[in-house]
Amino acid sequence: MQEENIDRNTAADKAENTRAPREDAVVFDGVVFSYAEQASPALNGISLAVKKGEFLAVIGHNGSGKSTMARLINGLLLPDKGTVTVFGLNTAEGKNPAEIRKRAGIVFQNPDNQMVASVIEDDVAFGPENLGVEREEIGRRIESALRAVGMEAYRYGTPSRLSGGQKQRIAIAGVLAVKPDILILDESTAMLDPRGRREVMQVVSRLHREEGLTVILITHFMEEALLADRTIVLNRGEIVMQGTPADIFLHSERLEAYNLSLPRIGRICKSLQKAGIPVADCLTPEELAEEIAEAAAARGVKGECGGHVPAAPASLAGGEWDIDIKNLAYTYSAKSPFASVALKGIDLHIGEGEFFGIIGHTGSGKSTLVQHLNALIKLPSAQKRYRPARPKKGRPAPVLPELKVGPFDLADKKCDFFRLRESVGMVFQYPEYQLFAETVFADVAFGLKNFRKGISAEETEAAVRDAITMVGLDYAEVKDKSPFDLSGGQKRRVAIAGVIVTRPHILVLDEPAAGLDPLGKQEIMELLHKIHREWCSTVIVVSHDMDEIADNCTTAAVISEGAVADCAPPRVLFSRTEELLSLGLDIPLTAKACARLKELGIEIDTDFTCEDFARKVTALFNGGEHA
Amino acid sequence: MLNDVTFGQYYPASSFVHSMDPRTKLLALIAFIVAIFMAETFYGMLLCAVVLTAAVLAARVPFGSVLRSVKGILIILILTSAINLFFHGGEHLLTPESWAVKIYREAVVFTVFLMLRLSLLVMASALLTLTTTPVRLTDGIESLLTPLKWVRFPVHELALIMSIALRFIPTLIEETNRIISAQKARGADFESGNLFKRVKAVVPILVPLLISAFRRAEELGDAMDARCYSGSKNRTKYKKLTFGLRDLAGALVVAALVAGVVLFNVYAADIWPQIYEYIVIK
Numbered sequence: 001m002q003e004e005n006i007d008r009n010t011a012a013d014k015a016e017n018t019r020a021p022r023e024d025a026v027v028f029d030g031v032v033f034s035y036a037e038q039a040s041p042a043l044n045g046i047s048l049a050v051k052k053g054e055f056l057a058v059i060g061h062n063g064s065g066k067s068t069m070a071r072l073i074n075g076l077l078l079p080d081k082g083t084v085t086v087f088g089l090n091t092a093e094g095k096n097p098a099e100i101r102k103r104a105g106i107v108f109q110n111p112d113n114q115m116v117a118s119v120i121e122d123d124v125a126f127g128p129e130n131l132g133v134e135r136e137e138i139g140r141r142i143e144s145a146l147r148a149v150g151m152e153a154y155r156y157g158t159p160s161r162l163s164g165g166q167k168q169r170i171a172i173a174g175v176l177a178v179k180p181d182i183l184i185l186d187e188s189t190a191m192l193d194p195r196g197r198r199e200v201m202q203v204v205s206r207l208h209r210e211e212g213l214t215v216i217l218i219t220h221f222m223e224e225a226l227l228a229d230r231t232i233v234l235n236r237g238e239i240v241m242q243g244t245p246a247d248i249f250l251h252s253e254r255l256e257a258y259n260l261s262l263p264r265i266g267r268i269c270k271s272l273q274k275a276g277i278p279v280a281d282c283l284t285p286e287e288l289a290e291e292i293a294e295a296a297a298a299r300g301v302k303g304e305c306g307g308h309v310p311a312a313p314a315s316l317a318g319g320e321w322d323i324d325i326k327n328l329a330y331t332y333s334a335k336s337p338f339a340s341v342a343l344k345g346i347d348l349h350i351g352e353g354e355f356f357g358i359i360g361h362t363g364s365g366k367s368t369l370v371q372h373l374n375a376l377i378k379l380p381s382a383q384k385r386y387r388p389a390r391p392k393k394g395r396p397a398p399v400l401p402e403l404k405v406g407p408f409d410l411a412d413k414k415c416d417f418f419r420l421r422e423s424v425g426m427v428f429q430y431p432e433y434q435l436f437a438e439t440v441f442a443d444v445a446f447g448l449k450n451f452r453k454g455i456s457a458e459e460t461e462a463a464v465r466d467a468i469t470m471v472g473l474d475y476a477e478v479k480d481k482s483p484f485d486l487s488g489g490q491k492r493r494v495a496i497a498g499v500i501v502t503r504p505h506i507l508v509l510d511e512p513a514a515g516l517d518p519l520g521k522q523e524i525m526e527l528l529h530k531i532h533r534e535w536c537s538t539v540i541v542v543s544h545d546m547d548e549i550a551d552n553c554t555t556a557a558v559i560s561e562g563a564v565a566d567c568a569p570p571r572v573l574f575s576r577t578e579e580l581l582s583l584g585l586d587i588p589l590t591a592k593a594c595a596r597l598k599e600l601g602i603e604i605d606t607d608f609t610c611e612d613f614a615r616k617v618t619a620l621f622n623g624g625e626h627a
Numbered sequence: 628m629l630n631d632v633t634f635g636q637y638y639p640a641s642s643f644v645h646s647m648d649p650r651t652k653l654l655a656l657i658a659f660i661v662a663i664f665m666a667e668t669f670y671g672m673l674l675c676a677v678v679l680t681a682a683v684l685a686a687r688v689p690f691g692s693v694l695r696s697v698k699g700i701l702i703i704l705i706l707t708s709a710i711n712l713f714f715h716g717g718e719h720l721l722t723p724e725s726w727a728v729k730i731y732r733e734a735v736v737f738t739v740f741l742m743l744r745l746s747l748l749v750m751a752s753a754l755l756t757l758t759t760t761p762v763r764l765t766d767g768i769e770s771l772l773t774p775l776k777w778v779r780f781p782v783h784e785l786a787l788i789m790s791i792a793l794r795f796i797p798t799l800i801e802e803t804n805r806i807i808s809a810q811k812a813r814g815a816d817f818e819s820g821n822l823f824k825r826v827k828a829v830v831p832i833l834v835p836l837l838i839s840a841f842r843r844a845e846e847l848g849d850a851m852d853a854r855c856y857s858g859s860k861n862r863t864k865y866k867k868l869t870f871g872l873r874d875l876a877g878a879l880v881v882a883a884l885v886a887g888v889v890l891f892n893v894y895a896a897d898i899w900p901q902i903y904e905y906i907v908i909k
Contacts, residue, residue: 076849098857106853113843114850116787118762118794125865127854132861139865160797178855376808418814426812433802434809436834446831450814484838498813 023087025182025214026050026073026104030082033068042068044237045082052181055208055215057225057245060234061259062488062517066218067109069234070186073216074104086182102131104182105175109190111167120146120170121155127178138177145173148211149203163362165196169203176207182214183207189219190515193362193544194586201227220517222249222263226283233258250281261518264547264589264610271614277621285589289596292617296602299621319352321406321423321505321537323373328401329562330368330377342368344562350555352406352505355532356540357549357556357570359585365562366542367429370508372403373540374424375410375417379403382413406505422451425504425536429511431495435483443483444468444498451502467501468494470535471527489520493527500535507536511543525552550574550588550608558585571607636692638757643873644686645758649767651874652755658881659751662888663744668895669906671888672743678884679751688757696753697746704745711738737908765789770868783859791847799840806835 028048034041042065050056060066071077072084075097086104089096105127108114117123121142128138146152149169159167168188175183185204189197205227208215217228225231226245233241233248235258241248249255252262252270262270265288272279278298279291328346333339342365350356360366371377379401380386403410408420428434437443444464448455468475471493478486483494492512500507512528513521525548532539543549549556550570557567560583566573574580574591581587587595590613594604606616644652659675666672683693697704715738717731756764769786776782807817810831817828896903 071849074853076852098855101853101855106850108846108850108853110843110846112798113846115794116791116847116851118790122762122790122866126851126856129863129865130855130857132863135863135865135867138863142865174854371808374812376811421812421814426809428805428809428812431809433839434806434831434835436831446810446815447813450816502814 022051022053024049024085025052025054025087026216027085028069028072028082029085031072031079031084032081033065033072033077033079040236041080042237043072043079046237046239047082048232048239050182050214050216052214053212055205055227055229056217057228057231058216058218058234059220059222059225059231059260061220061519064234064258065237066220066234067186068237070106070184070216070218073182073184074101074106102178103180104184105178105180106184106186107168107171107175107188109187111164111171111191114171114174115159115167118158118160120151120157120159123159123170124174124177127174131178141177141179142173145176146170148176148207149173150199163196164192165199168192168196168200172200172203172207180213182216184216184218186218187220189221189224194546195361195544195584197221197224220260222260222266222518226263233260235259246281246283249283259517259519261522265593268590268593268610268614271611272617275614275618275621277618285592286596289593289600292593292597293600293602296621319537321352322404323348323350323406323506323538324402324404325349325369325372326402327399328369328372328379328403330365330372332368342562346559346562346564348557348564348567350538350540352537354538354540354554355529355552356538357553358540358542358559359544359546359549359556360542360559361544361584364559366559367510369559370426370510370540370542372410373405373506373508374421374426375415376426378417379411381411382415382417384413386413418451422502423505425499425502425507427496427499427507427509427512429514431499432483432488432491435491435495435498438482439480440468440483440486440494441479443494444501447498448501463501463503464497467497470500470531471497472523473497489516489523492516492524496527496531500531503535505536506538506540507531508540509542512541513543513545513548521548528552546574546586546588546591550590551610558583560585569607571605574608636753636756637760638688638692640687640758642685642687642758644682644754644877646873647758647877648868648870648874649759649763650771650868651870651877652759653764653767653771655877655881656751656755658885660748662881662885663747665885665892666888667892667908669740670891670895670898672740672747674884674887674891675747676743678880679747679754681880682751682754686754686758688754692757693750693753696749700745700749704742707745708738708742711741732905733908736905740908761793762790765793766866766868781859783862795843798843799836802839803832803836806832 026049028046031043031046032041033043046069058066058069068077072079072091073086075091078092084091086100089100091097091100115123116126124142124145125138128141133141142155143152146155149172151166151169151173154162154166154170159170162170171188172183183204189200192200201224204215204217207213215228217224219225225248228245231241231243231245231248232239233255240258241251241254249262249266252266255262261267263283265283265285266281268288269279269281269291272292277292278295279288282288282291325346325348328343329341330343331339331341346365346369358366358370368377372379375382381388381400400411405420405424408415408423410420435443437446441464444467445460448460448463464479465475468478473490473493478490478494483491486494496509496512509528513524516524528539528541529552541549541553553570555567555569556573558565558573558580565583566576566579574587575594577587577591577595588608590606590608590610593613594606594608597604602620604613604616604620606612659679663672663675666675683690712730712734713728715731715734717733719732721730721732721735722728759767765786768789769782772780772782772785811817815828815831817825820828895907
């Protein structure tokens with residue numbers, strides 16, 4: 001981010017505006033809105049005023065009506081009852097929407113679906129072009145908008161090579177080029193990895209701070225809402241809580257009632273307080289560490305944690321369904337001018353029975369890696385046309401990749417790839433987008449009928465019923481429904497049922513919790529643990545959420561630039577803080593708190609789950625008291 | 628897996644031809660096609676081939692990739708050649724009188740001509756797509772079609788549709804690949820079985836793809852509305868194509884080519900009268 005390059009003129013302009021008595025930017029007055037196909041209103045009597053220059057966060061679970069609010073503000077939707085006014089203009093009147101859209105820009109959720117052009121500067125130019133702005137001025141606006149989001153180096157590039165976070169920054173630039181006063185972010189970070197989310201939030205809070213933009217941030221990430229001046233909580237179309245982020249998060253019980261969860265640090269605070277440790281409510285890991293250190297000093301607790309170091313989990317090597325990967329390399333579009341190396345020599349062992357995590361940035365090669373596991377990408381030596389190269393004199397024989405999954409040798413052309421796929425279930429990112437059948441039953445049965453040709457109707461029904469029940473849905477209720485009539489979370493469960501219905505030994509999931517709200521994420525992870533316990537001996541989860549990995553996995557591998565940077569149980573992995581940070585990866589919040597505590601002279605040996613962290617700190621205090 | 632924006636056959640390089648204005652290249656291609664169809668002598672055809680070769684050299688694209696484009700029309704080429712060879716009439720019979728199949732000298736000359744014409748045409752078009760990104764090509768087409776606005780032809784809308792299509796082709800290809808992989812992982816088989824079975828096997832790909840395309844279209848529509856799109860009225864255009872010196876040079880070369888072809892048509896008989904009847908079509 002190039003903070004020094006701010007457009008001085010506009011910054012001064014905006015600063016002057018904020019000094020004037022603050023006018024209302026957006027006013028909702030008794031707004032009711034229903035979608036035609038739904039019985040209950042999406043918004044039910046919303047009244048709200050957003051001041052110019054304010055940073056408002058709107059949080060709520062999926063389906064609470066948050067996104068409807070964004071669309072009402074700029075006239076994409078019109079209220080059934082009540083009025084929405086933006087700078088005094090009623091959205092429902094005549095040509096007002098056109099004027100309002102100049103002043104209130106929206107950045108949507110999916111970065112791919114809001115770009116019109118294949119060249120970045122053309123995309124940013126789209127808004128000003130629509131307004132009939134002069135050519136030279138458009139050029140200047142492109143420059144300053146891209147500079148404001150730190151993407152000026154990509155001006156002539158194409159969006160398809162960018163990461164999600166970069167694409168969203170381009171989308172923000174596209175909105176800024178219209179020169180709006182209000183920036184609305186409609187779950188704009190929901191599909192991003194933590195790094196992308198951080199990038200976008202940095203840009204947004206800087207725009208608010210330095211350019212005086214009014215920001216309305218719609219999100220289900222509590223951590224993001226912390227940046228706002230004011231937070232409102234929506235539940236079933238009504239505003240149920242309002243106040244500064246700190247106010248809101250201190251009412252944890254109420255938040256949970258609205259299907260929202262506290263930020264992790266808040267949760268740790270609560271459980272420490274319950275254990276009688278005098279820490280004040282706080283929201284960042286650093287604050288928490290300082291609180292703990294202070295409390296420790298007050299009680300005279302010192303030194304290392306009292307808990308004993310648990311023995312490392314018994315080695316899981318030598319299982320029947322172990323996965324062995326050696327020298328795995330892969331290049332997309334090899335031998336073409338667009339060749340891009342995805343993997344360069346992966347060595348990895350995944351033992352039977354593990355809940356294995358694969359961590360890495362978007363584009364680190366982790367998805368390519370897992371697609372090898374069930375031969376969706378075949379090794380070169382397993383391809384039909386493969387002929388072993390004749391050894392050349394004076395040159396060492398080329399190292400061929402090796403890959404064994406249980407009894408299957410994937411480097412062998414004669415390997416039964418069909419049976420392999422039955423044993424290694426693969427759930428892709430956003431698996432609900434792959435549903436196709438008319439009923440839930442037919443969709444779940446699809447894989448079963450493919451793998452077991454001629455399976456009897458009774459057997460099919462039994463297996464499908466078990467799978468649907470396993471993922472926590474009511475078989476009788478959903479089996480004849482169209483999968484497209486289900487809610488987002490239910491769709492994802494049906495998609496998972498469609499993979500586990502064949503009872504694979506190994507289940508691989510690519511970002512299983514992506515795009516869900518915090519509660520949905522938690523439920524999916526619980527479901528995976530249940531599947532791991534009862535059905536699949538090995539579960540492999542690809543994720544970029546460090547907290548998710550810390551909380552769930554027995555072992556995790558870090559993939560960086562196509563190679564394994566590290567592979568260890570989370571308690572070991574996340575204690576190597578500097579190493580992870582130097583790879584540009586995040587560390588769990590608990591690890592951040594531990595690092596700060598270490599600086600303050602307190603060492604805590606934990607496996608970095610929230611529960612264990614709280615338990616160890618409690619033990620530290622109790623041990624200190626007894627001593 | 629195809630997931631790059633430069634799908635199609637664009638060959639990235641920086642060269643004289645790559646940096647020419649797309650309009651010049653489009654017009655030059657049209658002029659070139661006119662030239663190869665005007666040419667009535669092998670001299671003219673040779674001149675066309677020489678100019679194309681020079682253009683390929685100036686474009687710094689591998690000759691192989693230009694030649695490969697002919698492979699695409701190989702069947703058409705063989706079929707039309709065969710038909711012309713056997714059914715084109717003439718005066719000088721080459722096969723013995725008694726044969727049922729009659730091949731005339733004129734037919735042979737004409738067939739060779741036809742093959743050269745078609746091959747040069749395809750190779751020249753390939754050179755255009757190899758050196759111009761689809762985006763630049765769309766810009767060029769839009770600019771060239773602008774006069775049609777006078778007859779109320781929706782040039783702007785057409786250009787926007789093309790540019791959005793180009794923008795979403797890589798996204799949809801990527802999505803298709805992902806859906807295919809996901810259904811393969813669930814045991815779907817797209818490669819064996821009879822036609823009916825194969826068509827049926829496509830349903831699990833097509834349904835999710837269509838649903839997703841509609842969802843994307845809806846979201847894109849909202850995003851365009853939110854960014855103040857309201858049709859072509861009062862709209863300005865940021866990107867402006869400008870002709871440069873290279874374009875002038877290119878235009879001169881093509882003009883010289885057409886002139887050369889015409890001159891050869893007129894004066895070929897005087898160059899080497901003995902072989903004239905073997906190198907001309909009438």
